[in-house]
Amino acid sequence: MYIKGRYIVSACALLFLQQATAGAMECSKAANAVENTICANKGLYELDAQMGTVYRGLMKASVEAQPELKRTQRLWLKARNDCAEDVTCLEHSYRDRLKLLQTQQMDAVAHNPTGIDKQVMEDLQRSFLGASKGANREVAVERVLASLQTDFEETSFPGDLDKDNPSEQTHFPKTIPKDVTPDEWKALTASAIEGQDETGQTSYSLVDLDGDGQRDLIVQTYAGGTGMFTYVETWRRDGDRFIKRSTEPESSLFYTNDRGANQSVHWIKARGNIYVAYRNGAYGVDHVYLLNPLKINREVPTVTVRYSYSLNVPSTQHKDGGTSTYELEPDLRLTLKRAITKANETQPSNGASQRTPICPIPATGAGENDYYSYGPVQYTLEDVFDLPVIIGNECYIGKLVDWFGSYDEKNGLFAQLALRKPDVDGDGRSYEVNGRRHVTEVSTSIGKADGGAAN
Structure with a gap:
């Protein structure tokens, strides 16, 4: 499966709330002023429910950390009880503790690169x-990523169009799609799966991502917007339901931006594992991140490819x-070719820039800042970089721009050189550059x- 320039996000706020409130305190057994205050306040009750869900998840995810977790939770409960009937104090106490526990939970379930992951990176x-x-x-x-791309045995289906906004919003289907098994449909409907974004076209794919014989779910949402975003999130099949990869409501495994970025995604299979090979490009560099499709990715195996360019100004x-x-x-x-070649060769490798004027600043005259960029x-x-261009006896301030290193095998790099005279309005001109x-x-x-793979 290959995805470029789209956004996918799936979310399950309803399911999360159902799971959370299922673990809230029993208000019929409230034994003190703090518990009575929590039960009388909807916001506090929901925070308490979230606390119970996150705490139990942490206890289950990290057996070794259970003694310390219990100790710190007891200390927090004691501090919480000091708030007595002060709602503001209780809310702050809950939010601070929840933030800490959620960070610990993310760390506990995050994927740590294995020996096989590192071998795939080196391959x-x-x-x-x-x-x-x-x-x-x-x-x-x-070429290499395309050769590793895996052909999934998948079942894909779109969301149902929203009756009031059919061009911009979809919902999870109400009837079983073709080639979805009754068992899968039962698990899907039990999981309250829906696209996270309020607007956007959402589609779904059932694929076995971890080789356990049960198909997992990929949820893709094209949200459009100024960047033409596509968000992708995954849900792992776990018994009679699907479990979202992350508990964060607006999480995504990755996103791609088809304007203002140079990104592409290949789902590859290597050494028996499926990975999302996410490429984030810019002028002179490609970063390829190997994402585990069903886990939180904090420490990511990365292959970085650096390039040098031979730049040219076409005569036509x-x-x-x-x-x-x-x-x-x-x-x-x-003149233009010599200027961009010299500037390209003298760019610092670390990307640092020095605050010096590009064209000489006259002894008198306004607009000093116009000489720097x-x-x-x-x-x-x-x-990409600023540069001076001397045409005749006049110095022009130039800027080379490109589309984040986007590269075509036939035409190479496409860029533009923009020129202007310092302190002169409306005298800009531009020229095509390739490389x-x-x-x-x-x-x-x-x-x-980095980029849309940041988690």
Whole structure:
């Protein structure tokens, strides 16, 4: 399964509330002023219910930590009781404790990379290196991930269209979809599964993600918006119901942004395990994160691929609107190419920038800040670097932008060089730039993910 530029999120607020209130205190047995105050206040009662759910989950998830957990919970109960009938004090006490326990719960259930995970990471590193020396070396990462993509035995079905807002909202189906077994349908309907976002098209896929013989659930929601987001969350089959990967109401395994990012996802199978290979790209780098599809991913095996570019200014340029072309003057083309080549070669490897003027600041005149940068970049574009461009006897401030390193095997990198004269309004111009890349380094690490894979 390949997903690019979509958003998937699934949520189960109703189920969470049902599970939480099922573990709340029995108000008929309230024995003191604190318990009576909690039972008389709906907000406090729900906080107490959430506390019970998280506490029991922690006790179940970490047997070794049970003695310490019990000790600290007793201390908290004693401090809570000091609030007596003060509702504000009780609410603060509950929220502070809940925040701490939820963090501990996330840590307890988070996936720790195994030896096999690390081997898969190293396998990918070797494959990327090998492919970078082959015939299609410019797209080594894309080629390798495509070759590992797994074909699921899956059943997919859409959500039911909302009767009042059919173009922007769906709901979990009310009738059993085709190829869903009665047993699966019973577990699905027992789990109160629904797309999390208030608007968005949600779809569902049943796939065995952990090899236990039972199919798990992938929930995808395309929420659109300015970034054209797609959110993906998973639910693990556990007996007679499906359990969401994370207890966070708005969690997602990953998301992709089709505007303002360069991201892609391949579901791969390696050494007997299924992984989400999430690629987050930018100019000069691809990070490939290996996500466990059914777990919380805190420490993530990562393969980082770095590139260098040979940049070029095409002699044929497109006019505004792209419907017609014109030819650059040879001298101007050579000037632009030399400027971007020099700037590309002298960029600091650590991405640091020094606050120095790009063009000389005259002894007199307004607008000093206009000499340091071209200006802000629109969110759909990546700011690669600023540079000076000398045309004739005049210095122009230039900025190279691209689409977060998006790369096409046929056309390479597509970028733009924007120019303006300092302290002059309305004198901007832009030129198309393209480039070819080659791999310079492939490294591995284990740590936090970035982009839409951050968890």
